[in-house]
Amino acid sequence: RKEVEQDPGPFNVPEGATVAFNCTYSNSASQSFFWYRQDCRKEPKLLMSVYSSGNEDGRFTAQLNRASQYISLLIRDSKLSDSATYLCVVNGDAGNMLTFGGGTRLMVKP
Amino acid sequence: ETGVTQSPTHLIKTRGQQVTLRCSSQSGHNTVSWYQQALGQGPQFIFQYYREEENGRGNFPPRFSGLQFPNYSSELNVNALELDDSALYLCASSLATSGVYNEQFFGPGTRLTVL
Numbered sequence: 001r002k003e004v005e006q007d008p009g010p011f012n013v014p015e016g017a018t019v020a021f022n023c024t025y026s027n028s029a030s031q032s033f034f035w036y037r038q039d040c041r042k043e044p045k046l047l048m049s050v051y052s053s054g055n056e057d058g059r060f061t062a063q064l065n066r067a068s069q070y071i072s073l074l075i076r077d078s079k080l081s082d083s084a085t086y087l088c089v090v091n092g093d094a095g096n097m098l099t100f101g102g103g104t105r106l107m108v109k110p
Numbered sequence: 111e112t113g114v115t116q117s118p119t120h121l122i123k124t125r126g127q128q129v130t131l132r133c134s135s136q137s138g139h140n141t142v143s144w145y146q147q148a149l150g151q152g153p154q155f156i157f158q159y160y161r162e163e164e165n166g167r168g169n170f171p172p173r174f175s176g177l178q179f180p181n182y183s184s185e186l187n188v189n190a191l192e193l194d195d196s197a198l199y200l201c202a203s204s205l206a207t208s209g210v211y212n213e214q215f216f217g218p219g220t221r222l223t224v225l
Binding site: 004008042043044045046087096097098099100101102103 | 112141158166168202218219
């Protein structure tokens with residue numbers, strides 16, 4: 001079983017749609033949680049951190065459920081520029097080692 | 111731009127050869143982590159260097175080795191290259207402080223092709 005699991009997609013949605021991505025992680029000792037965005041042939045970039053209380057940044061909302069070891073990302077009012085791969089990332093208990101999921105590909109169509 | 115640079119941007123090698131990839135960390139950062147990203151997959155942690163010492167290692171064989179220099183730049187060395195080593199190699203720099211996770215900033219990567 002992979003340490004961080006995501007649905008690879010692709011998710012094909014029209015502009016303006018709301019889309020949700022989910023992720024599960026296996027290491028209950030994980031300390032920090034993130035969503036990264038990766039554009040084609042580019043490096044990953046931090047989209048947002050994820051907290052148990054839930055956090056929102058504009059059109060993006062992230063949520064962590066520690067009991068279920070589940071992380072979510074909600075994107076409202078999708079834009080063409082949101083098309084990318086979204087990586088669920090967990091910081092394990094061994095320093096700053098990031099464990100990445102395989103990524104979920106989003107394609108927003110006109 | 112993150113201020114993290116990597117060289118070269120692309121590299122083609124043949125099986126059995128050795129390769130050295132380089133990373134310059136962001137100013138003020140003391141930690142460099144290396145990741146391997148195969149096509150269609152998420153990055154996999156190779157190892158991390160903190161103050162010139164290896165500070166954690168993922169599930170990679172010993173032919174993957176590294177160095178960190180006093181200026182905190184870093185090298186990744188891979189010996190006896192195999193076809194499966196073809197991937198995007200990413201380095202990420204961060205400022206490690208005790209007990210606190212700090213964001214890792216990624217460089218643009220080196221795309222290695224092994225023929």
